[in-house]
Amino acid sequence: MTDNILVLLDSTPDGQLSKNTPGLLGAASVLGNPVALIVGAGEHADALAAAAAGLGATKVLLADGDSSIYSTPTVDALQAAAALVQPAAVLAAHSDQSKEVVARFAIRNGAAVNYDAIDVSRDAEGIIASHSAYGGAFVVTSAVTFAAPVITVRQGVVEARGTAQPVVAEKLAVTASGRKSAVIESLVVADAPTSTRPELRGATKVVSGGRGLGTAEKFVLVEQLADALGAAVGASRAAVDAGFVPQTFQVGQTGVQVSPQLYVALGISGAIQHKAGMQTAKTIIAINKDETAPIFEIADFGVVGDVFTVVPQLIAALEASGK
Amino acid sequence: MIDRVTMQLRAELPAIVSVTERFPDARFPNFKGIMAAKKKPFEVLSVADLGADIDVLAKPRAIMTEISAKPPRAAGVKIVDEGDAGNQLAEFLKQNQLV
Numbered sequence: 001m002t003d004n005i006l007v008l009l010d011s012t013p014d015g016q017l018s019k020n021t022p023g024l025l026g027a028a029s030v031l032g033n034p035v036a037l038i039v040g041a042g043e044h045a046d047a048l049a050a051a052a053a054g055l056g057a058t059k060v061l062l063a064d065g066d067s068s069i070y071s072t073p074t075v076d077a078l079q080a081a082a083a084l085v086q087p088a089a090v091l092a093a094h095s096d097q098s099k100e101v102v103a104r105f106a107i108r109n110g111a112a113v114n115y116d117a118i119d120v121s122r123d124a125e126g127i128i129a130s131h132s133a134y135g136g137a138f139v140v141t142s143a144v145t146f147a148a149p150v151i152t153v154r155q156g157v158v159e160a161r162g163t164a165q166p167v168v169a170e171k172l173a174v175t176a177s178g179r180k181s182a183v184i185e186s187l188v189v190a191d192a193p194t195s196t197r198p199e200l201r202g203a204t205k206v207v208s209g210g211r212g213l214g215t216a217e218k219f220v221l222v223e224q225l226a227d228a229l230g231a232a233v234g235a236s237r238a239a240v241d242a243g244f245v246p247q248t249f250q251v252g253q254t255g256v257q258v259s260p261q262l263y264v265a266l267g268i269s270g271a272i273q274h275k276a277g278m279q280t281a282k283t284i285i286a287i288n289k290d291e292t293a294p295i296f297e298i299a300d301f302g303v304v305g306d307v308f309t310v311v312p313q314l315i316a317a318l319e320a321s322g323k
Numbered sequence: 324m325i326d327r328v329t330m331q332l333r334a335e336l337p338a339i340v341s342v343t344e345r346f347p348d349a350r351f352p353n354f355k356g357i358m359a360a361k362k363k364p365f366e367v368l369s370v371a372d373l374g375a376d377i378d379v380l381a382k383p384r385a386i387m388t389e390i391s392a393k394p395p396r397a398a399g400v401k402i403v404d405e406g407d408a409g410n411q412l413a414e415f416l417k418q419n420q421l422v
Contacts, residue, residue: 013328070332112383128388140390147383182334189328205421229422254343262421279396283421285412291403298396301415305404313409318422321413 003032003088006081008039008074008101009052010093013189015044017051019199020093023158025056027120028091030160031127036060037081037172039074040067049169056162061085061172071097072181073174075104080174082109087148089127091120094152102150112144114151119158127151135253135276156202157259197223198232200249205231205262206278208251211238212267212288212307219244221311222266228315234258234278236268252277266307270295287311 005028010018017038028034036057041048042064049060061081065073078101082090090105092098094116106113117129118139128143129151143149200206207229209222219239226233234251235244251258253276263281268274270286270293278284279298286299287307296302303310352360370377400415402408416422 070330110382112385114385123388133390136393137395138390138392141388142385143388144383144385149383149385180335182332182338185331185333187328187330229416262416283419284396285415287408287412291401296401297398299401300399301412302399302401303404303408303412304401305408310404310409310412313407314412315409317410317413318416321417321422 004035004085005029005032006078006085006087006090007034007036007057008078008090008092008098009036009048010095010098011038011041011044011048013187015041015047017048017055018093018095019202020095020153020155021052022055022161023156024091024093024153025052025162026160027117027153027158028089029056029162031091031120031122032088033058034162035081035085035087037063037077039063039077040065042067046169050167053167053169054164056165058165058168059085060167060169062169063172063174065174066176068184070182070184071100071104072177072179074101075108075179076177077172077174078102078105079108079177080172082148084172089120089148090150092150092152094154099152102152106150111147111150114142114144114149117151117153120151120153132257132280135272136257136280154257197226198230200232200234200251200256200258203232203258204260205229205264206234206251206258206260206281207231207264207266208234208236208268208278209239209244209266210236210268210274211242212269213239213244214267216242216244218308221307225264225266225311225315228318229262229264231260231262231264236265236271236274238269238271250277265295265299266311268295269293270298 007024007028009021025034034057036052038048045062052060063077092102114129116131118132119130121128127149128141131140133140207222207226209219213219223233235249237250237252240247240250253273255277257277259280261282263278263284265286284299285301286295287303287310289306291304
Protein backbone atom coordinates (compact mmCIF):
# COMPACT_ATOMS: atom_id res chain seq x y z
CA MET A 1 0.00 0.00 0.00
CA THR A 2 2.11 2.84 -1.19
CA ASP A 3 -0.72 4.95 -2.54
CA ASN A 4 -0.62 8.55 -1.41
CA ILE A 5 -3.69 9.72 0.44
CA LEU A 6 -3.93 13.50 0.49
CA VAL A 7 -5.41 14.79 3.74
CA LEU A 8 -6.62 18.37 4.11
CA LEU A 9 -6.18 19.39 7.75
CA ASP A 10 -8.14 22.11 9.51
CA SER A 11 -6.30 24.37 11.91
CA THR A 12 -7.61 26.79 14.50
CA PRO A 13 -6.82 30.53 14.47
CA ASP A 14 -4.63 30.15 17.55
CA GLY A 15 -2.35 27.77 15.69
CA GLN A 16 -3.51 24.29 16.67
CA LEU A 17 -4.57 21.40 14.52
CA SER A 18 -8.30 20.77 14.72
CA LYS A 19 -9.47 18.06 17.11
CA ASN A 20 -10.55 15.92 14.14
CA THR A 21 -6.94 15.57 12.93
CA PRO A 22 -6.03 12.27 14.68
CA GLY A 23 -9.08 10.51 13.19
CA LEU A 24 -8.50 11.99 9.76
CA LEU A 25 -4.86 10.90 9.59
CA GLY A 26 -5.88 7.57 11.16
CA ALA A 27 -8.42 7.00 8.38
CA ALA A 28 -5.81 7.95 5.78
CA SER A 29 -3.25 5.49 7.19
CA VAL A 30 -5.80 2.70 6.78
CA LEU A 31 -5.91 3.50 3.06
CA GLY A 32 -2.29 4.25 2.28
CA ASN A 33 0.41 6.78 2.82
CA PRO A 34 -1.00 9.95 4.47
CA VAL A 35 0.27 13.21 2.99
CA ALA A 36 -1.08 16.17 4.94
CA LEU A 37 -1.83 19.62 3.58
CA ILE A 38 -1.93 22.59 5.94
CA VAL A 39 -2.93 25.95 4.51
CA GLY A 40 -2.29 29.39 5.96
CA ALA A 41 -0.65 28.34 9.22
CA GLY A 42 1.84 31.23 9.03
CA GLU A 43 4.20 31.32 11.98
CA HIS A 44 2.70 28.12 13.41
CA ALA A 45 3.56 26.09 10.29
CA ASP A 46 6.54 24.21 11.74
CA ALA A 47 4.74 23.28 14.94
CA LEU A 48 1.68 22.09 13.01
CA ALA A 49 3.81 20.07 10.61
CA ALA A 50 5.49 18.34 13.55
CA ALA A 51 2.11 17.66 15.17
CA ALA A 52 0.74 16.20 11.92
CA ALA A 53 3.78 13.95 11.52
CA GLY A 54 3.31 12.78 15.10
CA LEU A 55 -0.22 11.72 14.15
CA GLY A 56 0.87 9.74 11.11
CA ALA A 57 1.54 12.11 8.19
CA THR A 58 4.51 10.77 6.21
CA LYS A 59 4.85 14.14 4.54
CA VAL A 60 3.39 17.56 5.29
CA LEU A 61 2.81 20.15 2.58
CA LEU A 62 2.62 23.73 3.81
CA ALA A 63 0.91 26.36 1.72
CA ASP A 64 0.39 30.07 2.27
CA GLY A 65 -2.74 31.80 1.17
CA ASP A 66 -4.38 35.20 1.31
CA SER A 67 -6.04 34.97 4.71
CA SER A 68 -8.60 37.66 3.82
CA ILE A 69 -10.22 35.40 1.22
CA TYR A 70 -12.59 32.63 2.27
CA SER A 71 -11.85 29.07 1.14
CA THR A 72 -10.50 29.80 -2.41
CA PRO A 73 -6.80 29.84 -1.36
CA THR A 74 -7.34 26.45 0.29
CA VAL A 75 -8.99 25.08 -2.87
CA ASP A 76 -6.05 26.37 -4.93
CA ALA A 77 -3.59 24.75 -2.50
CA LEU A 78 -5.49 21.46 -2.53
CA GLN A 79 -5.37 21.45 -6.31
CA ALA A 80 -1.62 22.11 -6.36
CA ALA A 81 -1.08 19.40 -3.73
CA ALA A 82 -3.15 16.87 -5.69
CA ALA A 83 -1.16 17.60 -8.83
CA LEU A 84 2.05 17.00 -6.89
CA VAL A 85 1.23 13.82 -4.96
CA GLN A 86 -1.27 12.18 -7.38
CA PRO A 87 -3.33 10.80 -4.49
CA ALA A 88 -5.46 7.66 -4.59
CA ALA A 89 -7.98 9.58 -2.46
CA VAL A 90 -8.45 13.02 -0.96
CA LEU A 91 -9.68 13.09 2.64
CA ALA A 92 -11.00 16.08 4.55
CA ALA A 93 -13.00 16.66 7.70
CA HIS A 94 -16.77 16.95 7.41
CA SER A 95 -16.46 20.46 8.83
CA ASP A 96 -18.21 23.51 7.41
CA GLN A 97 -15.03 24.92 5.95
CA SER A 98 -13.58 21.72 4.53
CA LYS A 99 -16.93 20.66 3.04
CA GLU A 100 -16.97 23.80 0.95
CA VAL A 101 -13.33 23.41 -0.05
CA VAL A 102 -13.63 19.80 -1.21
CA ALA A 103 -16.90 20.52 -3.04
CA ARG A 104 -15.18 23.24 -5.04
CA PHE A 105 -12.11 21.06 -5.58
CA ALA A 106 -14.30 18.23 -6.87
CA ILE A 107 -16.14 20.52 -9.29
CA ARG A 108 -12.88 21.91 -10.67
CA ASN A 109 -11.44 18.43 -11.17
CA GLY A 110 -14.57 16.55 -12.17
CA ALA A 111 -14.06 14.27 -9.17
CA ALA A 112 -16.76 12.34 -7.32
CA VAL A 113 -17.39 13.01 -3.63
CA ASN A 114 -18.28 10.55 -0.86
CA TYR A 115 -19.86 12.75 1.74
CA ASP A 116 -19.92 12.36 5.53
CA ALA A 117 -18.14 9.01 5.79
CA ILE A 118 -18.10 7.30 9.18
CA ASP A 119 -15.41 4.87 8.08
CA VAL A 120 -13.15 4.19 5.11
CA SER A 121 -11.70 0.91 3.89
CA ARG A 122 -10.57 -0.94 0.80
CA ASP A 123 -12.19 -3.77 -1.07
CA ALA A 124 -10.98 -5.67 -4.14
CA GLU A 125 -11.94 -2.80 -6.42
CA GLY A 126 -10.64 0.14 -4.47
CA ILE A 127 -11.51 2.56 -1.75
CA ILE A 128 -14.94 2.50 -0.16
CA ALA A 129 -16.59 4.77 2.39
CA SER A 130 -19.32 3.91 4.89
CA HIS A 131 -22.10 6.30 5.75
CA SER A 132 -24.79 6.43 8.36
CA ALA A 133 -28.18 6.94 6.71
CA TYR A 134 -31.71 7.70 7.91
CA GLY A 135 -30.55 8.89 11.29
CA GLY A 136 -28.30 5.92 11.93
CA ALA A 137 -30.85 3.23 11.07
CA PHE A 138 -28.91 2.11 7.98
CA VAL A 139 -25.28 1.81 6.99
CA VAL A 140 -24.52 2.52 3.36
CA THR A 141 -21.21 1.93 1.64
CA SER A 142 -20.23 3.96 -1.36
CA ALA A 143 -17.45 4.02 -3.91
CA VAL A 144 -16.64 6.02 -7.00
CA THR A 145 -16.93 4.60 -10.51
CA PHE A 146 -13.34 5.55 -11.32
CA ALA A 147 -10.59 8.06 -10.45
CA ALA A 148 -9.64 9.16 -6.95
CA PRO A 149 -12.54 9.72 -4.56
CA VAL A 150 -12.85 12.88 -2.49
CA ILE A 151 -14.10 11.83 0.94
CA THR A 152 -15.29 13.96 3.83
CA VAL A 153 -14.99 12.15 7.15
CA ARG A 154 -17.46 12.72 9.99
CA GLN A 155 -15.72 14.24 12.97
CA GLY A 156 -15.05 12.19 16.07
CA VAL A 157 -16.12 8.77 14.74
CA VAL A 158 -12.98 7.23 13.25
CA GLU A 159 -11.14 5.13 15.81
CA ALA A 160 -8.09 4.28 13.66
CA ARG A 161 -4.94 6.20 14.52
CA GLY A 162 -1.75 6.65 12.52
CA THR A 163 1.70 5.85 13.84
CA ALA A 164 4.15 8.71 14.40
CA GLN A 165 6.39 9.48 11.46
CA PRO A 166 9.60 11.51 11.12
CA VAL A 167 8.80 15.11 10.22
CA VAL A 168 9.07 15.68 6.48
CA ALA A 169 7.73 19.15 5.71
CA GLU A 170 7.78 20.82 2.34
CA LYS A 171 6.62 24.21 1.19
CA LEU A 172 4.03 23.96 -1.53
CA ALA A 173 4.07 26.55 -4.31
CA VAL A 174 0.51 27.62 -5.10
CA THR A 175 -0.63 29.88 -7.90
CA ALA A 176 -3.71 31.82 -6.83
CA SER A 177 -6.54 31.03 -9.22
CA GLY A 178 -8.15 34.43 -8.73
CA ARG A 179 -11.61 32.82 -8.88
CA LYS A 180 -14.59 34.71 -7.48
CA SER A 181 -14.50 34.41 -3.71
CA ALA A 182 -16.21 35.53 -0.58
CA VAL A 183 -14.08 38.00 1.35
CA ILE A 184 -13.71 37.76 5.10
CA GLU A 185 -14.98 41.04 6.58
CA SER A 186 -14.48 40.12 10.20
CA LEU A 187 -13.38 37.12 12.18
CA VAL A 188 -14.29 36.69 15.82
CA VAL A 189 -12.71 33.93 17.85
CA ALA A 190 -14.83 32.89 20.81
CA ASP A 191 -13.04 32.50 24.12
CA ALA A 192 -11.63 29.07 24.71
CA PRO A 193 -14.09 27.03 26.71
CA THR A 194 -13.22 27.37 30.37
CA SER A 195 -15.06 24.18 31.21
CA THR A 196 -13.04 21.12 32.16
CA ARG A 197 -15.79 18.92 30.73
CA PRO A 198 -15.03 16.86 27.65
CA GLU A 199 -16.13 18.27 24.33
CA LEU A 200 -19.52 17.01 23.14
CA ARG A 201 -18.30 15.80 19.76
CA GLY A 202 -16.38 12.59 20.32
CA ALA A 203 -17.15 12.34 24.06
CA THR A 204 -17.39 8.82 25.52
CA LYS A 205 -20.19 9.86 27.89
CA VAL A 206 -22.87 12.46 27.27
CA VAL A 207 -25.61 13.81 29.54
CA SER A 208 -28.28 15.79 27.69
CA GLY A 209 -31.20 17.83 28.92
CA GLY A 210 -34.47 18.69 27.25
CA ARG A 211 -37.51 20.84 27.74
CA GLY A 212 -38.35 18.82 30.84
CA LEU A 213 -35.69 20.73 32.77
CA GLY A 214 -38.06 23.69 32.69
CA THR A 215 -35.72 26.68 32.90
CA ALA A 216 -32.14 27.66 32.11
CA GLU A 217 -31.43 27.84 35.87
CA LYS A 218 -32.64 24.30 36.44
CA PHE A 219 -30.54 23.05 33.52
CA VAL A 220 -27.62 23.09 35.97
CA LEU A 221 -28.87 19.65 37.07
CA VAL A 222 -27.66 18.28 33.72
CA GLU A 223 -24.24 19.81 34.33
CA GLN A 224 -24.08 18.35 37.84
CA LEU A 225 -24.77 14.83 36.60
CA ALA A 226 -22.32 15.34 33.72
CA ASP A 227 -19.61 16.31 36.21
CA ALA A 228 -20.41 13.35 38.44
CA LEU A 229 -19.99 11.03 35.45
CA GLY A 230 -17.15 12.91 33.75
CA ALA A 231 -19.46 13.40 30.77
CA ALA A 232 -20.01 16.10 28.17
CA VAL A 233 -23.18 18.20 28.27
CA GLY A 234 -25.69 18.13 25.43
CA ALA A 235 -29.24 19.31 24.86
CA SER A 236 -32.28 18.65 22.74
CA ARG A 237 -33.43 21.19 20.20
CA ALA A 238 -36.34 22.09 22.46
CA ALA A 239 -33.91 23.04 25.21
CA VAL A 240 -31.85 25.11 22.79
CA ASP A 241 -34.92 26.84 21.36
CA ALA A 242 -36.09 27.60 24.89
CA GLY A 243 -32.75 29.32 25.48
CA PHE A 244 -31.49 26.99 28.21
CA VAL A 245 -28.14 26.53 26.46
CA PRO A 246 -26.42 27.77 23.27
CA GLN A 247 -26.98 26.01 19.94
CA THR A 248 -23.52 24.39 20.10
CA PHE A 249 -24.94 21.98 22.71
CA GLN A 250 -27.65 20.67 20.41
CA VAL A 251 -27.60 16.92 19.80
CA GLY A 252 -29.60 15.78 16.79
CA GLN A 253 -29.95 15.70 13.07
CA THR A 254 -29.17 19.40 12.72
CA GLY A 255 -26.81 19.59 15.68
CA VAL A 256 -23.97 17.43 16.84
CA GLN A 257 -24.21 13.70 16.18
CA VAL A 258 -22.70 11.63 18.95
CA SER A 259 -21.96 7.92 19.44
CA PRO A 260 -20.83 7.71 23.07
CA GLN A 261 -20.51 4.65 25.29
CA LEU A 262 -23.15 6.16 27.57
CA TYR A 263 -25.92 8.63 26.72
CA VAL A 264 -28.16 9.94 29.47
CA ALA A 265 -31.31 11.80 28.34
CA LEU A 266 -32.95 13.94 31.02
CA GLY A 267 -36.40 15.33 30.32
CA ILE A 268 -36.04 14.59 26.61
CA SER A 269 -39.04 13.11 24.82
CA GLY A 270 -36.94 11.63 22.00
CA ALA A 271 -38.23 13.26 18.83
CA ILE A 272 -36.97 11.56 15.67
CA GLN A 273 -34.60 14.42 14.95
CA HIS A 274 -33.01 14.05 18.38
CA LYS A 275 -32.75 10.27 18.09
CA ALA A 276 -30.93 10.75 14.78
CA GLY A 277 -28.11 12.38 16.71
CA MET A 278 -27.69 9.84 19.50
CA GLN A 279 -29.26 6.45 18.78
CA THR A 280 -25.91 4.93 17.86
CA ALA A 281 -24.86 5.34 21.50
CA LYS A 282 -23.84 2.06 23.10
CA THR A 283 -25.98 2.42 26.23
CA ILE A 284 -28.90 4.83 26.51
CA ILE A 285 -30.49 5.91 29.77
CA ALA A 286 -33.64 8.02 29.84
CA ILE A 287 -35.42 9.75 32.68
CA ASN A 288 -38.74 11.34 31.81
CA LYS A 289 -42.04 12.03 33.55
CA ASP A 290 -44.05 10.98 30.52
CA GLU A 291 -44.14 7.21 30.32
CA THR A 292 -45.17 7.35 26.66
CA ALA A 293 -42.11 9.38 25.61
CA PRO A 294 -40.57 7.78 22.50
CA ILE A 295 -37.10 7.94 24.08
CA PHE A 296 -38.09 4.89 26.17
CA GLU A 297 -38.40 2.81 22.99
CA ILE A 298 -34.63 2.95 22.54
CA ALA A 299 -33.48 3.26 26.13
CA ASP A 300 -31.55 0.41 27.73
CA PHE A 301 -32.64 1.69 31.10
CA GLY A 302 -35.66 3.97 31.37
CA VAL A 303 -36.97 5.67 34.48
CA VAL A 304 -40.46 7.12 34.53
CA GLY A 305 -40.10 9.81 37.12
CA ASP A 306 -39.15 13.33 38.00
CA VAL A 307 -35.60 14.25 36.99
CA PHE A 308 -35.44 16.60 39.98
CA THR A 309 -35.78 13.71 42.44
CA VAL A 310 -34.13 10.87 40.50
CA VAL A 311 -31.00 12.72 39.37
CA PRO A 312 -29.98 14.14 42.78
CA GLN A 313 -30.37 10.64 44.24
CA LEU A 314 -28.28 9.21 41.40
CA ILE A 315 -25.55 11.81 41.94
CA ALA A 316 -25.54 11.10 45.69
CA ALA A 317 -25.31 7.34 45.03
CA LEU A 318 -22.46 7.85 42.57
CA GLU A 319 -20.60 10.05 45.02
CA ALA A 320 -21.15 7.62 47.86
CA SER A 321 -19.75 4.73 45.87
CA GLY A 322 -16.85 6.83 44.60
CA LYS A 323 -15.57 7.37 48.13
CA MET B 324 -16.96 26.92 10.58
CA ILE B 325 -13.58 26.46 12.13
CA ASP B 326 -13.87 25.65 15.84
CA ARG B 327 -15.02 28.63 17.89
CA VAL B 328 -14.81 31.11 15.01
CA THR B 329 -17.57 33.34 13.68
CA MET B 330 -16.88 35.01 10.35
CA GLN B 331 -18.67 37.69 8.46
CA LEU B 332 -18.32 37.21 4.72
CA ARG B 333 -18.97 39.48 1.76
CA ALA B 334 -19.38 38.20 -1.78
CA GLU B 335 -20.27 39.65 -5.15
CA LEU B 336 -23.66 38.64 -6.51
CA PRO B 337 -24.72 36.23 -7.79
CA ALA B 338 -23.67 34.17 -4.80
CA ILE B 339 -24.83 30.84 -3.40
CA VAL B 340 -25.68 31.05 0.29
CA SER B 341 -26.65 28.06 2.37
CA VAL B 342 -28.56 28.60 5.60
CA THR B 343 -29.35 26.47 8.61
CA GLU B 344 -32.78 25.75 10.03
CA ARG B 345 -32.12 28.42 12.64
CA PHE B 346 -32.36 31.07 9.95
CA PRO B 347 -35.19 33.55 10.58
CA ASP B 348 -38.70 32.39 9.68
CA ALA B 349 -39.56 32.18 6.01
CA ARG B 350 -42.05 34.60 4.50
CA PHE B 351 -45.31 33.01 3.47
CA PRO B 352 -47.24 34.25 0.44
CA ASN B 353 -50.52 36.05 1.01
CA PHE B 354 -53.64 35.47 -1.07
CA LYS B 355 -52.78 38.27 -3.49
CA GLY B 356 -49.35 36.79 -4.03
CA ILE B 357 -50.76 33.32 -4.68
CA MET B 358 -53.20 34.69 -7.29
CA ALA B 359 -50.42 36.69 -8.97
CA ALA B 360 -48.17 33.61 -9.03
CA LYS B 361 -50.79 31.67 -11.02
CA LYS B 362 -50.37 34.11 -13.91
CA LYS B 363 -46.60 33.68 -14.11
CA PRO B 364 -45.36 31.95 -17.28
CA PHE B 365 -43.69 28.55 -17.04
CA GLU B 366 -40.53 28.00 -18.98
CA VAL B 367 -39.59 24.38 -19.63
CA LEU B 368 -35.92 23.64 -20.33
CA SER B 369 -34.40 20.40 -21.51
CA VAL B 370 -31.07 19.09 -20.25
CA ALA B 371 -29.56 20.05 -23.61
CA ASP B 372 -30.80 23.65 -23.19
CA LEU B 373 -28.87 23.85 -19.94
CA GLY B 374 -25.72 22.46 -21.53
CA ALA B 375 -25.41 19.91 -18.74
CA ASP B 376 -23.18 16.91 -19.23
CA ILE B 377 -25.17 13.80 -18.38
CA ASP B 378 -22.82 11.24 -19.90
CA VAL B 379 -22.54 8.88 -16.94
CA LEU B 380 -19.30 7.39 -18.21
CA ALA B 381 -17.52 10.68 -18.88
CA LYS B 382 -17.00 11.62 -15.26
CA PRO B 383 -16.57 9.61 -12.10
CA ARG B 384 -19.70 9.22 -9.99
CA ALA B 385 -20.26 8.22 -6.43
CA ILE B 386 -22.26 4.99 -6.32
CA MET B 387 -23.85 3.02 -3.54
CA THR B 388 -22.32 -0.44 -3.22
CA GLU B 389 -24.19 -1.86 -0.27
CA ILE B 390 -26.94 -0.96 2.14
CA SER B 391 -27.77 -2.73 5.37
CA ALA B 392 -30.26 -1.98 8.09
CA LYS B 393 -28.91 -1.82 11.58
CA PRO B 394 -30.82 -4.09 13.93
CA PRO B 395 -33.46 -1.91 15.60
CA ARG B 396 -32.70 -0.95 19.18
CA ALA B 397 -34.78 -2.92 21.57
CA ALA B 398 -36.16 -1.17 24.60
CA GLY B 399 -34.51 -2.37 27.78
CA VAL B 400 -35.58 -2.09 31.36
CA LYS B 401 -38.20 0.53 32.19
CA ILE B 402 -39.03 1.28 35.77
CA VAL B 403 -41.39 3.72 37.43
CA ASP B 404 -39.73 5.75 40.17
CA GLU B 405 -40.90 4.62 43.58
CA GLY B 406 -38.35 6.60 45.49
CA ASP B 407 -35.24 4.58 44.74
CA ALA B 408 -34.87 4.96 40.95
CA GLY B 409 -31.69 7.03 41.34
CA ASN B 410 -30.09 4.25 43.39
CA GLN B 411 -31.20 1.59 40.92
CA LEU B 412 -29.77 3.65 38.10
CA ALA B 413 -26.45 4.00 39.92
CA GLU B 414 -26.44 0.22 40.37
CA PHE B 415 -27.15 -0.30 36.65
CA LEU B 416 -24.25 1.99 35.72
CA LYS B 417 -21.92 0.15 38.09
CA GLN B 418 -22.91 -3.29 36.79
CA ASN B 419 -22.28 -2.18 33.24
CA GLN B 420 -18.99 -0.56 34.18
CA LEU B 421 -20.14 2.84 33.01
CA VAL B 422 -18.91 4.71 36.07
